Amino acid sequence: MAIGVDTSKWKPRKITGTPASKFRNILGVSILSFGIISGLIFHFVPVTGNLRKAIEPLYEDPIEEVERRLMIASGLPNRSAATIRKHMEESLRPDQPGI
16 A cells, blocks of 8 residues: 555445445335336226226237247247248148148
């Protein structure tokens, strides 16, 4: 250490035990509490029923995606949607015997 350097005025190397730590913890707990309380209000208060019904279609998959997942689960290798559609159209054509 250099002579004449006062180390007692240095910034703390750790945040634990400082006022910034207390503020950080309070801020984190308040954000989590607000999120949990607003989620509970959204799900369990009957006033938000129409809002829940309006938002519900955003979480549903389109029918094409559901069919593609079912086809993949039934044993088809991973293919693109265009390849699957082409395969389905070819299987519906009556001019191809043996399919």
